[in-house]
Amino acid sequence: MARRRKGRTQFASTISPVSGNGSVSGLHVFRKDNGSIFYIASEGTKILSSTGAAFTDRTNDAPTNNANVFFTSLANTLVATAGAGMNPQKWDGVTGTMSNMTLTVPSGIPSPAEARYCCVYASSVWLASTAAEGSRLWKSAAGTVDIFNTVNDSFSSAIRPGDGDRIMNITPCGDVLMIPKQNTIYVGYGTSFDDLRFIPHNMANRGLIGERAWAVWGGLFIYCSADGIYAAGPNSFTEISAPIRNTYKAITDKTVIAGGTFEDQVWFAYGEGSSINSKALVFDARRGTWAQYYPVPARVLYRDIDGRLYGGLSTLGSTTKLMRFVDPSVTLDEGVSYDMVLEGGDLDFNERGDEWMCDKQGHTVWAMVKPVTGGTLSAAFYKDGVVDAAATIANRSIQAPSGTPSALIMRDKLSQTLRGRLLRWNLTTGAADAEIYGVGMEAAIFEPVGTDL
Numbered sequence: 001m002a003r004r005r006k007g008r009t010q011f012a013s014t015i016s017p018v019s020g021n022g023s024v025s026g027l028h029v030f031r032k033d034n035g036s037i038f039y040i041a042s043e044g045t046k047i048l049s050s051t052g053a054a055f056t057d058r059t060n061d062a063p064t065n066n067a068n069v070f071f072t073s074l075a076n077t078l079v080a081t082a083g084a085g086m087n088p089q090k091w092d093g094v095t096g097t098m099s100n101m102t103l104t105v106p107s108g109i110p111s112p113a114e115a116r117y118c119c120v121y122a123s124s125v126w127l128a129s130t131a132a133e134g135s136r137l138w139k140s141a142a143g144t145v146d147i148f149n150t151v152n153d154s155f156s157s158a159i160r161p162g163d164g165d166r167i168m169n170i171t172p173c174g175d176v177l178m179i180p181k182q183n184t185i186y187v188g189y190g191t192s193f194d195d196l197r198f199i200p201h202n203m204a205n206r207g208l209i210g211e212r213a214w215a216v217w218g219g220l221f222i223y224c225s226a227d228g229i230y231a232a233g234p235n236s237f238t239e240i241s242a243p244i245r246n247t248y249k250a251i252t253d254k255t256v257i258a259g260g261t262f263e264d265q266v267w268f269a270y271g272e273g274s275s276i277n278s279k280a281l282v283f284d285a286r287r288g289t290w291a292q293y294y295p296v297p298a299r300v301l302y303r304d305i306d307g308r309l310y311g312g313l314s315t316l317g318s319t320t321k322l323m324r325f326v327d328p329s330v331t332l333d334e335g336v337s338y339d340m341v342l343e344g345g346d347l348d349f350n351e352r353g354d355e356w357m358c359d360k361q362g363h364t365v366w367a368m369v370k371p372v373t374g375g376t377l378s379a380a381f382y383k384d385g386v387v388d389a390a391a392t393i394a395n396r397s398i399q400a401p402s403g404t405p406s407a408l409i410m411r412d413k414l415s416q417t418l419r420g421r422l423l424r425w426n427l428t429t430g431a432a433d434a435e436i437y438g439v440g441m442e443a444a445i446f447e448p449v450g451t452d453l
Contacts, residue, residue, distance in 0.1 A: 002436045004340040004429060005282075005293050006262075007330035008311075011039065011323035015055045017316040018044025018065065023276075024312025024322050026069030027302040030078045032093055040078065041312060041322045042069035047080055047089070047098060048322070055322065060098040061086050068211060068300075070169075074120045077145045083116035084131050090145055101146035105138070109156045112138040112148065117211070121172040122191035124154070128179070134166030135159045137179070139191075155193040159186055168208040174219040176234050180208035185221070185232050201237050206230060212300060215259035215266050217285050222266050224248075224257050229268070229283070244281060244290045260301025262309035262326050269298045269311070277314045295333065298324075337431035342439060344426070367427060367439040376430035 026042035030049070039050045045062040047069065048055040063069050063082035072079050080089040080098065089098040103112050115127035115138065125140040141147040141154040148154045159167070165181045172178075177188030179198065184207050190196040206225045208214060213224035220231045222240070228248060229241035241248050251257070251270050258269045258277060264286040269277040280296035283289075298311030309326040324334065332338070365379055427439055 001438075002291070002340070002342055004331070004434045005291070006326050006328045008324050008333040009327040009330060010321045010334050011050075011310075011325065012321075013039075013050045013053060013055050013323075014321050015043065015048065017320060018046060023066065023299040023314050023316060025063075025066055025299060026071060026080075026082075027300050027310050027312045027323065028071035028073070028078070029302070029304040029306075029310070030071070030073050030091075030093065031305070032076045034076075036093055038078070038093055039323065040071055040080075042080075042082075043316070043322060049091075058091055058097050060089055061100060070117055072118045072120050072125065074123070074125055074145055075143060079118050079125055079145060081115050081118040081127065083129075084114050087113050088115055088118065088127060088146075102148075103146065104149045105156060106149055106151075110136060112136075112156075117167065117169050119170045119172060119177075121170075121177045121188075124191070126170055126177070128170045129167040133158065133161070135161045135163070135181070137167075137170070137188075142191075152193050155196075157193075157196065157198075159198050165207070168211050169214065171214070171216060171221070173216050173221045174234070178216075178221040178232070180214065180221070180223060183207040185223070185237075187232075187234050189234075201232055206237075210255040210257045213254065213257035213259055213268065215261050215268075215301075215303075217261050217264075217266050222259070222283070224254055224259070224268060226254065229281075240283060240288075241290075247292070248281065256299065258298060258301045260309050260311075261303045263307070267293075267296070267301055267309065269296045269301060271314075295338075331431070331433045339431065340429045340434060340436075342427040342436065344439070364442040365440070366442070368437040369429075370435040370437065376432075377434075378428050380426045380428070 024041055024043050028040040030038040030040050037051065039052070041048050041055065042063060045059065045065050046057055047059050049058050050056070064085035067082050067085065069080055069082040076092065078091040078093065088101040088103065090101050091098040105111060110133045112127045112130065114130050116130065117128040119126050123142045125145050127138040129136065136156060136158040138148055138156045139154055141150045159179060165183045168180045168182060170177060170179050179186040179188055183205050185201045186198045187201070188196065188198050208223050209226050210224060215222050220233050222229065222231045228239045228245060231238055231240050253271060253275045256271060256275045256277060260267045264284060266283040266285055267280045269280045271277045272279055277299055278295055278297055280293040282291045282293050284291070296311065297314045299314045300312040302310045304310065311324050312322065313320065367377060369377060
């Protein structure tokens with residue numbers, strides 16, 4: 001069954017973007033124990049916060065313009081990292097701006113200054129990967145944000161340094177810490193210096209291709225590699241992108257893919273023909289099926305504990321709204337309608353081209369659709385890769401007729417022009433919400449032709 005996707009609503013606040021910047025590069029929802037909620041976004045060289053109204057500039061040590069910024073929070077403190085050009089920052093939700101984290105470490109341990117990634121795991125803040133130490137992790141003392149110089153409780157460890165393979169991000173995943181590198185995925189077990197160990201998955205050259213190209217769902221680390229999309233658990237590893245492999249391989253710049261989750265779906269926003277994200281490949285983790293959503297103009301995706309999937313804009317105007325979110329209560333994208341399109345695979349009605357075989361010709365297309373008010377359904381057909389205008393079926397109403405049956409069946413004969421062997425159909429719904437239970441094409445079968453022996 002195919003369902004039309006949920007709509008999208010803009011977050012209320014607007015900003016004046018930094019001159020020359022092109023997108024939102026970081027999102028987070030910072031929640032404090034007293035109930036305060038701050039919506040955090042990075043844009044250009046700014047880190048901004050909002051309580052639902054206007055955004056306020058909280059920048060102290062500015063990130064490099066348009067660099068990805070990563071956030072986490074612990075002990076009523078927000079943490080931000082962005083790599084080269086910005087020291088790790090912290091903010092208590094009270095003071096006017098962020099401040100530099102304390103980064104004192106024991107003698108002989110490299111500093112985590114300008115660490116690129118951060119997360120909270122086992123009640124500690126973990127920092128990872130600097131320009132000089134691309135394979136190193138730092139752990140704060142339990143329950144603290146920036147105490148890194150205690151014995152055993154806080155520590156630093158490198159994962160196979162010198163292999164030329166740097167850490168691409170870090171995230172908790174169930175009871176373990178996932179550490180994706182460029183070529184290998186590592187699983188971190190334990191929380192103290194004595195029992196911590198890093199185990200690589202036995203899948204060479206299946207590392208993380210983009211620092212945002214991942215999501216966690218159901219205890220699995222689901223991520224994009226150079227050749228496919230994989231789901232990795234502590235003791236499992238499988239490719240989930242086989243049905244969409246050609247579509248995935250055609251993505252021009254996989255390094256800018258952004259992952260996120262919504263309900264039972266895993267989203268991967270990507271750009272088609274450019275580095276500007278405009279579409280999303282969406283995996284239904286319960287059903288094991290894929291869909292493609294458009295438009296999804298998000299450079300970064302973030303799911304909050306309220307279940308909302310937030311997206312940061314890929315491109316900005318002179319004055320614009322930074323954030324938008326998937327909204328189950330609407331069927332429009334910020335007031336703009338959109339269709340659901342189902343594309344069938346190539347149908348070869350006589351793949352052998354053997355005259356002694358029965359000749360099959362496309363004859364009828366059918367669809368079973370849940371009745372909705374104001375919906376329409378249309379189908380276009382491609383003959384040998386070219387759309388056949390004469391064969392296009394006109395819009396059919398799919399609103400519920402009298403009696404309101406549980407499903408409505410559309411059935412139409414195809415045009416006489418559809419006599420090619422290789423056909424493909426596109427089924428398009430109108431702007432109203434719709435559910436399609438089944439769709440297919442039937443063929444007429446004729447006797448073989450040829451000469452007697």
